[in-house]
Amino acid sequence: MSIRDNAELRDKLAAEYVLGTLKGGARRRFETVMRDDAGLQRLSTEWQQRLAPMGEFAPPRQPRTQVWRAIEQRLGLRRRHAAWQFWRSESLVLWRSVGLASLALTLVLAATLVLQPGLRDAPRVDHLAALADDKARTALLLTADSERGVITVRLLEHAPVAADKSLQLWAVPIKGNPRSLAVLGGQGAVALGLTREALGDDVALLAVSLEPRGGSPEAAGPTGPILYKGAWVRIE
Amino acid sequence: MPDTLPLDAEQLGAWLHGTAQGDAAAFRALYDATSAKLFGYAMRILGKRELAEEALQDGFVAIWHGAGGYRQQLAAPMTWMTTIVRNKALDRLRGSARDSDLNGPVFDHDVMQALHDPRATPIEALLLSSEAKALAYCMSTLDGMHRQVVGLAFFHDLSHSEVAQQMAVPIGTIKTWIRRSLERLKACLAKGERA
Numbered sequence: 001m002s003i004r005d006n007a008e009l010r011d012k013l014a015a016e017y018v019l020g021t022l023k024g025g026a027r028r029r030f031e032t033v034m035r036d037d038a039g040l041q042r043l044s045t046e047w048q049q050r051l052a053p054m055g056e057f058a059p060p061r062q063p064r065t066q067v068w069r070a071i072e073q074r075l076g077l078r079r080r081h082a083a084w085q086f087w088r089s090e091s092l093v094l095w096r097s098v099g100l101a102s103l104a105l106t107l108v109l110a111a112t113l114v115l116q117p118g119l120r121d122a123p124r125v126d127h128l129a130a131l132a133d134d135k136a137r138t139a140l141l142l143t144a145d146s147e148r149g150v151i152t153v154r155l156l157e158h159a160p161v162a163a164d165k166s167l168q169l170w171a172v173p174i175k176g177n178p179r180s181l182a183v184l185g186g187q188g189a190v191a192l193g194l195t196r197e198a199l200g201d202d203v204a205l206l207a208v209s210l211e212p213r214g215g216s217p218e219a220a221g222p223t224g225p226i227l228y229k230g231a232w233v234r235i236e
Numbered sequence: 237m238p239d240t241l242p243l244d245a246e247q248l249g250a251w252l253h254g255t256a257q258g259d260a261a262a263f264r265a266l267y268d269a270t271s272a273k274l275f276g277y278a279m280r281i282l283g284k285r286e287l288a289e290e291a292l293q294d295g296f297v298a299i300w301h302g303a304g305g306y307r308q309q310l311a312a313p314m315t316w317m318t319t320i321v322r323n324k325a326l327d328r329l330r331g332s333a334r335d336s337d338l339n340g341p342v343f344d345h346d347v348m349q350a351l352h353d354p355r356a357t358p359i360e361a362l363l364l365s366s367e368a369k370a371l372a373y374c375m376s377t378l379d380g381m382h383r384q385v386v387g388l389a390f391f392h393d394l395s396h397s398e399v400a401q402q403m404a405v406p407i408g409t410i411k412t413w414i415r416r417s418l419e420r421l422k423a424c425l426a427k428g429e430r431a
Contacts, residue, residue, distance in 0.1 A: 015418045019386070020326075020393045048319055049311055050425055053368035054375075054390050055318040056243075057351075058280035059344035060272040060363075067275075067289050068267060071296045077260045162250035162262070210257055225258035 003033060003040075014043035018051050124148075127199060129206050131230035139228045140169075140208060149194040153184065161210070168215050170222060171198050172205040178222065183215040184208070205231055243270065243365040248313035256303035263300060270314065271296075274321045280342070280391050281325040282332075291328045295321035314365040326393055342387035351376045351383060374424035382417045385410060 003009050016022040017030050034040045071077075127144035144151045153169060161167060167185075170178040179197045182190055192198065207229040209222035216223050248269065254262025274295060278288035298320050306316055341348060347364075349357040351372060359372045375383050381403075389399050396414070400407040 011422075012415065012418075015422070016414070019389050019414070019418065021389050021396050021399070021414060023395045045310065049315055049367070050371065050421060051390060052311075052315045052319045052322065053365060053371045054387070055277040055322055056273055056314065056364050056368040057343040057347045057372065057387070058273075058276040058391070060276040061279050062272050063275040063289060063292055067271070067292055068264075070289075070293050071267070071300075074293065074297050075300050077263070160253065162254055164250075165254065165259075210254070210259055212261075224261075227257060 004037070010040060011043055014040060015047045015051075017044055018047035125235065127232050127234055129230050129232045131206055131208055131228035133228055138230075140230075142206065142230075142232075144194055144199055144232075146194060151181075151192040151194050151198055153182065153190045153192065155184070155188060164213050165224075166211050166213050166215055167227070168209050168211045168222065170207045170209065171200075171203045172207055173200075173202045174204045175202070177220045178207065180215065181206075183211070199232065203232060205229055243273070243314050243363070245312050245314070245365060248317075249308050252299075252303050252306055252313050252316075255300060256306065263303075266299070267296060270317060273314075274317060276344075277318065278321055278325045281322070281393070282329055287328050287332060288325070291321065291325040294324035294327070298324065312365060312367050315367055329393060342384065342391050347372065352380065370425060370428070371421070374421050377424060378417050378420060379413075381405075382413045385413050386417050386421075389414065 003013065013022060013026075013030055017027065022030060030040075034044065124145055124147055125143040126146050127142075129142040130138045131140040131142070132138045139156055141154045141156060142151060143154075166183050168183050169181045171181055172178045181198050182192055184190060207222070207226050209216070209226050210224040211217075211222065212224075248266065251262045251266040251269070255266060271292065275288060275292050278291040278295070279285070282288045282291060295317070299317055302320070306313070310316075311319070343351065346357060346362060350359045350362055354373065354376045359369050359376070362369065362372065364372065375386070378386070385399055385403060385405075388394055388402060392398075394402065396410050397407050399414075400410045403410065405413075
């Protein structure tokens with residue numbers, strides 16, 4: 001009997017697959033068919049959702065503290081607290097050239113998103129920075145207008161941030177600790193004063209980190225992971 | 237006490253989201269809120285503390301790496317994590333000689349009471365996710381023996397014949413009980429019936 005055309009049998013097998021009573025050869029055959037059968041995969045997922053909560057019926061037990069330490073060790077989480085100092089291992093000179101390489105893309109973005117023709121108050125932008133995630137997707141665009149002394153920070157997409165978290169923008173200098181420029185909301189645009197801290201010659205890189213709500217508790221720099229980074233690009 | 241915290245799907249989802257972004261503090265909060273439940277579950281499957289601890293470790297390592305692929309619209313956070321820990325525990329179970337205690341109670345005492353008589357011990361008062369409460373309600377509508385059979389099979393990864401042996405009931409009867417129980421649970425959960 002083919003299980004492809006028998007809806008009742010398909011559902012019964014998916015249920016017993018998830019419950020665990022489908023065993024041996026029958027279980028292996030089911031898994032083989034399921035590989036190319038999206039409908040069967042969906043049935044199994046549905047049964048997973050129905051039955052998995054039964055796991056919560058077991059009496060809770062506190063694991064020993066060494067379990068957490070072992071997890072931390074396997075994932076290298078203890079070393080990660082210093083991971084924000086990524087620029088110490090990356091060439092800041094390289095970052096500047098990456099900024100230049102992405103100039104063309106940045107200009108296209110700026111033209112479509114910021115420098116909309118016809119706007120009466122269109123800013124005279126002379127510096128741009130596109131901050132991207134580790135998959136090179138641009139998430140933030142910074143534009144600087146030296147004449148008016150304003151930097152505008154735009155989040156290109158709504159970035160979901162948990163209620164107890166904030167995004168924080170940093171200028172990373174060639175030497176010394178990162179300088180906090182702003183704590184950002186999850187969406188929209190923010191205007192900042194243009195300062196040497198933000199746009200000085202020694203600024204190698206801009207970065208956004210995920211921090212506790214209100215910003216990093218450490219004066220010396222970020223405490224959370226770096227989500228986006230990029231460099232200033234001067235435009236004429 | 238972490239195991240007395242309610243397992244709020246929204247909060248767990250936010251921590252999972254943080255975990256996906258590499259936020260170690262969110263991951264720690266997730267562990268603190270759920271590890272007692274998940275360890276209790278691994279203990280029920282494996283019976284031995286060392287094995288259950290290894291399964292819990294495997295589970296949380298997988299949760300850290302897999303958090304980016306978690307989709308809230310497909311499964312509640314606790315359902316997703318429970319499934320991961322179950323699979324890790326079953327891997328350990330299949331890799332070792334079975335000696336978990338099949339004679340101990342399958343369910344927590346309070347849960348057992350609530351399943352047996354929801355009027356005396358309200359399911360709403362149990363420290364469970366909303367998905368588990370819905371399932372608990374539906375399981376309370378099953379015959380006690382049928383409920384026991386479903387629990388045995390699920391927690392100990394038993395075959396029909398192993399369940400039959402354990403319960404001293406013919407295998408044909410066990411197959412019928414399981415099939416009917418699963419059909420009833422499906423229908424009851426679809427209706428979203430609550431006590």
